Amino acid sequence: MKIDRQINAQWIATVNESNDLLKDHSLIIHQGQILDILPTKDTDKYQASAITQAPTHLITPGFINAHTHASMSLLRGLADDLPLMTWLTEHIWPAEQQWVNEEFVTDGSRLAIAEMLLGGTTCFNDMYFFPEVTAQVAQDMGIRANIGLIVIDFPSAWAKDADDYIKKGQQLHQQLIDTPLINCCWAPHAPYSVSNQPLKQIHQLANSMDIPIHIHLHETQDEVEQGLKQHNNRPIERLDQLKLLNHRLLAVHMTQLNEHEIDKIATQQCHIIHCPESNLKLASGFCPVHQLQEKGINVALGTDGAASNNDLDMIGEMRTTALLGKGVANNASALQADTVLRMATINGAKALGIDQVTGSLEVGKSADILSINLNDIASQPVYHPISQLIYATSRHQVQDVWVAGQQLVKNHQLTEQDEEAIKTKAQQWRDKISST
Numbered sequence: 288m289k290i291d292r293q294i295n296a297q298w299i300a301t302v303n304e305s306n307d308l309l310k311d312h313s314l315i316i317h318q319g320q321i322l323d324i325l326p327t328k329d330t331d332k333y334q335a336s337a338i339t340q341a342p343t344h345l346i347t348p349g350f351i352n353a354h355t356h357a358s359m360s361l362l363r364g365l366a367d368d369l370p371l372m373t374w375l376t377e378h379i380w381p382a383e384q385q386w387v388n389e390e391f392v393t394d395g396s397r398l399a400i401a402e403m404l405l406g407g408t409t410c411f412n413d414m415y416f417f418p419e420v421t422a423q424v425a426q427d428m429g430i431r432a433n434i435g436l437i438v439i440d441f442p443s444a445w446a447k448d449a450d451d452y453i454k455k456g457q458q459l460h461q462q463l464i465d466t467p468l469i470n471c472c473w474a475p476h477a478p479y480s481v482s483n484q485p486l487k488q489i490h491q492l493a494n495s496m497d498i499p500i501h502i503h504l505h506e507t508q509d510e511v512e513q514g515l516k517q518h519n520n521r522p523i524e525r526l527d528q529l530k531l532l533n534h535r536l537l538a539v540h541m542t543q544l545n546e547h548e549i550d551k552i553a554t555q556q557c558h559i560i561h562c563p564e565s566n567l568k569l570a571s572g573f574c575p576v577h578q579l580q581e582k583g584i585n586v587a588l589g590t591d592g593a594a595s596n597n598d599l600d601m602i603g604e605m606r607t608t609a610l611l612g613k614g615v616a617n618n619a620s621a622l623q624a625d626t627v628l629r630m631a632t633i634n635g636a637k638a639l640g641i642d643q644v645t646g647s648l649e650v651g652k653s654a655d656i657l658s659i660n661l662n663d664i665a666s667q668p669v670y671h672p673i674s675q676l677i678y679a680t681s682r683h684q685v686q687d688v689w690v691a692g693q694q695l696v697k698n699h700q701l702t703e704q705d706e707e708a709i710k711t712k713a714q715q716w717r718d719k720i721s722s723t
C-alpha cells in the first residue's frame with residue numbers, strides 16, 4: 288500500500304490509555320492521519336513517499352499549550368520582576384492601550400507560533416484582542432489553534448464594551464466554524480475584569496454553541512480578597528452561582544484553593560490549566576497539582592504569555608511542573624515524568640474537547656507529532672526516555688514537527704517561514720515600544 292510518510296523511531300511515547308512506550312516502531316502517516324503503528328521490521332507492506340529516520344529519537348504527540356496570549360510575545364521582557372497587578376496596570380495594560388492593533392497581533396502571533404512550533408507545540412489555546420487575526424496567522428502557518436473569543440468590561444482597540452466583545456465573538460465563531468485545525472472557546476478575561484451580566488450571557492452562549500469557556504481564575508490572593516470585597520464571595524463561588532462551574536470550564540492558574548473548592552471543581556468536572564512558570568515569576572502562589580490529580584481533576588499545562596514567563600517552551604514548562612509539583616506536595620513521587628507528559632498532551636486535548644482528534648499517537652488520530660533527538664551530550668545515556676525528556680532535555684533538541692501530517696519543522700528549522708523576517712519585525716516593535 289502506498290502511504291505518505293513513515294517515521295522509524297527508536298522510541299515512541301504513545302500517551303495512549305495504557306501509556307505504551309514502544310521501541311523500534313514506526314508511525315505510518317497517510318492523508319494527515321496516523322494509519323498504523325507497528326514494529327519497523329514489519330513495515331514491508333507499506334511503500335512510503337517519504338521516510339523519516341529517527342534512530343536516536345523519542346517521538347511524542349505534539350505538545351498542547353493550553354493557555355497563552357500569543358501576540359504578547361512582542362512584550363517579552365518589557366516589564367519584569369513585578370507583582371501581577373503592578374505589572375498589569377502600570378506596564379502591560381498601558382502598553383497594550385497604546386500599541387495593540389491588527390499589525391501588532393499579526394507580528395506577535397507569528398513570532399509566538401514560530402517559537403512554539405520550534406519547541407514542539409502543535410496546538411495552542413489563545414486569549415487576546417483581535418482573535419480573528421491570530422486565527423488567520425495560525426491558519427497561514429499550519430498550526431492547530433483554539434481561538435479565545437475574548438470578553439472584558441474595558442474598551443480596547445478591538446471592541447468598546449462587553450456587549451461589543453460578545454457580538455464580535457459570535458461573528459468570529461460563525462466565520463471559523465468550518466476552518467480546519469481552528470476551534471473557538473469563550474475567553475472572559477478574569478472574574479475581576481468581567482461583570483455578572485456578560486458572564487451569564489457567555490454561559491448560555493457556550494452551551495448553545497457547544498464550546499469551552501477559558502478564564503483566569505484564583506490566580507492570586509489579591510484577586511480572591513478583591514472578590515470578597517466587591518461581590519461578598521470568593522470568585523469560584525461567584526462563578527458557581529452564575530452556573531459556570533462545569534465540564535466546559537478551563538480554569539487557568541488556580542493557586543488559591545481550599546478543600547471545599549477542590550471538591551467542587553472535582554464534582555463539577557472543571558478542567559484546570561496549570562501555568563507554573565508564570566505563577567512563579569509573578570509570585571502568584573502555587574497550584575496544588577498533586578492534590579488535584581488525586582481527586583481525579585483533569586490538569587493541563589500552559590505557558591501563559593511570553594510577557595510573564597518569558598518563553599513559550601513546553602519542555603521547560605514540563606520540567607518546572609515536575610520539580611515544583613514535588614516541592615509543593617513535599618513528595619518526590621508526585622508528578623512523575625509520564626504524568627507530566629500527559630498534562631502537556633492528552634490532558635490539554637481533553638480540556639479543549641479535541642481528544643478524539645489529537646493529544647496522543649493512536650491510529651485514526653491526526654498526525655500531530657514531534658521528534659526529539661536524545662543523542663545529545665546533556666541527554667546521555669538514556670535509561671528511561673520519558674524521564675530524560677522531562678528532566679534532561681532542552682527544546683533545542685526538537686528536530687522535526689508535523690501538524691496534521693504537514694511537516695512544519697525540519698532539522699530544527701521552520702519549513703514554511705522566514706525566521707529572519709520574523710525576528711526583524713520583533714526588533715522593529717521593540718524599537719517603537721521602547722522609544723516611548
Ligand SMILES: [Zn+2]
Binds near residue numbers: 355
Ligand atoms: Zn494568562
